[in-house]
Amino acid sequence: MAEAPLTISDRIQKKLEGLTRAERQLAHSILENYPASGLGPLTALAKDAEVSVPTVARMVQKLGFKGYPEFQAELREELRAKVKGPIAKHDTWADGAPEGHMLNRFTDAVIDNIRHTLGQIDPQAFDAACALVGDTKRHLYIVGGRVTHTLAEYLFLHMQVIRPRITHIQSTSNTWPHYLLDVAPGDVFVIYDVRRYENNTLKLAEMAHAQGAKVILFTDQWRSPVHQLADISFSSRIVVPSAWDSAATTLLLTETMISAVQNLDWDKTKTRMQGLEDMFDQTKLFRKFT
Amino acid sequence: MAEAPLTISDRIQKKLEGLTRAERQLAHSILENYPASGLGPLTALAKDAEVSVPTVARMVQKLGFKGYPEFQAELREELRAKVKGPIAKHDTWADGAPEGHMLNRFTDAVIDNIRHTLGQIDPQAFDAACALVGDTKRHLYIVGGRVTHTLAEYLFLHMQVIRPRITHIQSTSNTWPHYLLDVAPGDVFVIYDVRRYENNTLKLAEMAHAQGAKVILFTDQWRSPVHQLADISFSSRIVVPSAWDSAATTLLLTETMISAVQNLDWDKTKTRMQGLEDMFDQTKLFRKFT
DNA sequence: AGAATTGTGAAAAATTTATCACAAGCGCAT
DNA sequence: ATGCGCTTGTGATAAATTTTTCACAATTCT
Numbered sequence: 114m115a116e117a118p119l120t121i122s123d124r125i126q127k128k129l130e131g132l133t134r135a136e137r138q139l140a141h142s143i144l145e146n147y148p149a150s151g152l153g154p155l156t157a158l159a160k161d162a163e164v165s166v167p168t169v170a171r172m173v174q175k176l177g178f179k180g181y182p183e184f185q186a187e188l189r190e191e192l193r194a195k196v197k198g199p200i201a202k203h204d205t206w207a208d209g210a211p212e213g214h215m216l217n218r219f220t221d222a223v224i225d226n227i228r229h230t231l232g233q234i235d236p237q238a239f240d241a242a243c244a245l246v247g248d249t250k251r252h253l254y255i256v257g258g259r260v261t262h263t264l265a266e267y268l269f270l271h272m273q274v275i276r277p278r279i280t281h282i283q284s285t286s287n288t289w290p291h292y293l294l295d296v297a298p299g300d301v302f303v304i305y306d307v308r309r310y311e312n313n314t315l316k317l318a319e320m321a322h323a324q325g326a327k328v329i330l331f332t333d334q335w336r337s338p339v340h341q342l343a344d345i346s347f348s349s350r351i352v353v354p355s356a357w358d359s360a361a362t363t364l365l366l367t368e369t370m371i372s373a374v375q376n377l378d379w380d381k382t383k384t385r386m387q388g389l390e391d392m393f394d395q396t397k398l399f400r401k402f403t
Numbered sequence: 404m405a406e407a408p409l410t411i412s413d414r415i416q417k418k419l420e421g422l423t424r425a426e427r428q429l430a431h432s433i434l435e436n437y438p439a440s441g442l443g444p445l446t447a448l449a450k451d452a453e454v455s456v457p458t459v460a461r462m463v464q465k466l467g468f469k470g471y472p473e474f475q476a477e478l479r480e481e482l483r484a485k486v487k488g489p490i491a492k493h494d495t496w497a498d499g500a501p502e503g504h505m506l507n508r509f510t511d512a513v514i515d516n517i518r519h520t521l522g523q524i525d526p527q528a529f530d531a532a533c534a535l536v537g538d539t540k541r542h543l544y545i546v547g548g549r550v551t552h553t554l555a556e557y558l559f560l561h562m563q564v565i566r567p568r569i570t571h572i573q574s575t576s577n578t579w580p581h582y583l584l585d586v587a588p589g590d591v592f593v594i595y596d597v598r599r600y601e602n603n604t605l606k607l608a609e610m611a612h613a614q615g616a617k618v619i620l621f622t623d624q625w626r627s628p629v630h631q632l633a634d635i636s637f638s639s640r641i642v643v644p645s646a647w648d649s650a651a652t653t654l655l656l657t658e659t660m661i662s663a664v665q666n667l668d669w670d671k672t673k674t675r676m677q678g679l680e681d682m683f684d685q686t687k688l689f690r691k692f693t
Numbered sequence: 694a695g696a697a698t699t700g701t702g703a704a705a706a707a708t709t710t711a712t713c714a715c716a717a718g719c720g721c722a723t
Numbered sequence: 724a725t726g727c728g729c730t731t732g733t734g735a736t737a738a739a740t741t742t743t744t745c746a747c748a749a750t751t752c753t
Contacts, residue, residue, distance in 0.1 A: 147486070153476070156710090165733075168732080361651055368643065372505055425700090471743085
């Protein structure tokens with residue numbers, strides 16, 4: 114396994130012994146608020162450590178850098194790597210796969226996407242969205258595009274068990290205008306639109322919005338134009354080493370929403386699930402779960 | 404809840420809406436490696452975001468700072484505070500969500516699933532499966548069940564661009580026996596079957612197998628009965644805090660396979676994608692990708 | 694076509710960094 | 724105590740880099 118390169122912190126600590134008084138003082142100051150203090154101007158660091166400017170300059174060179182800017186650059190690089198998270202540095206996922214195997218590269222990317230996406234989600238907005246989706250007084254429409262209709266259907270399949278009054282619409286079908294006839298104010302639209310954004314989806318969203326429906330949007334980091342009229346939107350990072358985008362993060366959010374909604378009224382959900390079970394038993398569509 | 408002062412990240416996100424194209428691009432770049440990228444020189448940030456220097460300068464002022472140095476100073480302060488805090492461990496994904504919020508619990512579970520799954524995958528088997536799937540001399544059948552047909556369709560939609568001779572079959576449809584008439588030895592079946600395993604899927608797999616087809620199976624950790632006759636199978640962990648299972652890991656594997664297969668003969672894939680683009684352009688189904 | 698946005702290139706201003714010479718400080722052996 | 728050698732700070736200055744700003748052209752969007 115490739116060994117992590119020595120961090121600057123490590124390097125400093127290793128040298129701590131051989132350092133002179135002022136240098137040690139400086140070193141401690143750097144480590145005190147690592148790495149923030151090292152990222153400011155040299156003069157600030159000097160003053161902070163109560164040490165003279167030349168001392169800092171000399172020390173940085175003693176650490177093997179060409180100059181202070183180079184030292185900072187490496188600190189930033191370190192920070193960048195560190196923020197990637199304890200998870201991301203897990204640089205092989207599939208043991209025994211060659212270094213740059215697609216399995217590892219792709220997984221890295223997806224984990225990264227998840228981390229970014231979740232970091233930007235507003236939990237309150239999420240809860241609000243779940244409340245809307247779980248509110249059976251409102252009819253629920255689920256909309257997907259050419260690719261995303263698979264996600265829409267995934268949501269549909271599960272929501273179907275949780276609550277009544279749902280409709281799944283494909284924006285690419287030419288039948289969608291019919292559905293809009295019956296939309297009442299307060300009804301809820303869950304819309305999936307990731308690049309490349311589809312005109313049909315936008316039109317549909319506009320019409321739904323015009324009829325007073327609430328719009329919840331799942332989109333990507335660049336945001337579908339639908340987001341301008343959406344009441345709540347969630348942006349997922351979707352970049353992966355591929356010619357296409359990843360739906361994994363969006364699916365994660367969708368599944369989380371399913372899970373959250375089912376808990377809003379768990380008793381009712383349970384009852385409905387039981388009913389479904391019974392029907393499946395009768396049709397013998399599935400094997401018994403062992 | 405004691406509210407932390409607005410972080411720069413928050414402020415940027417809050418403004419995201421009102422920003423123009425270049426500014427948004429810059430904003431995303433800053434958030435991409437937050438806060439590391441903002442701590443380098445202004446010029447570096449501009450280049451990184453593929454944005455001009457004045458754009459950065461303007462934006463920083465728009466955010467309410469007197470100049471770039473002041474912006475950096477606050478970033479450093481933020482970093483200092485964050486590292487100080489005991490919350491340095493990365494145990495929450497969505498900042499600001501209550502401890503046991505579903506967003507965090509669910510994400511934890513999915514990441515865990517991914518780790519387990521990838522740890523058990525045999526890269527060689529994976530490569531072999533990709534080679535089969537990418538082999539245009541073989542007809543490719545993609546099969547899903549009641550829920551998993553969404554995953555199957557996702558694979559289908561993408562493979563459709565990469566290669567000809569594909570068929571998507573829903574095992575729950577009553578038309579599937581017809582497809583089997585034309586199956587030739589050496590044809591490839593990609594089958595999705597996670598609990599609750601479906602009788603139809605098993606039957607279909609058996610018949611395909613009987614006709615000499617290769618079977619690649621995506622299943623869960625308990626393994627669909629189909630795996631006994633599958634040439635290659637992949638088991639995903641699918642447990643999440645929900646009444647249903649998660650398809651996220653299976654989707655991850657599927658997407659990785661798409662990416663790997665598209666690279667097997669990238670030139671051909673590219674050509675086909677181009678053709679598709681042209682057709683979309685003509686039908687004006689999509690907006691121009693900006 | 695017109696308005697808003699963005700990039701270009703350049704130059705000035707400000708800040709930061711790197712160095713220097715020298716004096717002051719410190720520890721230590723004599 | 725004395726003096727030697729090493730370390731450190733001072734203040735100044737030169738060099739390098741970075742930031743800021745401008746005017747104007749190019750582009751994009753409406």
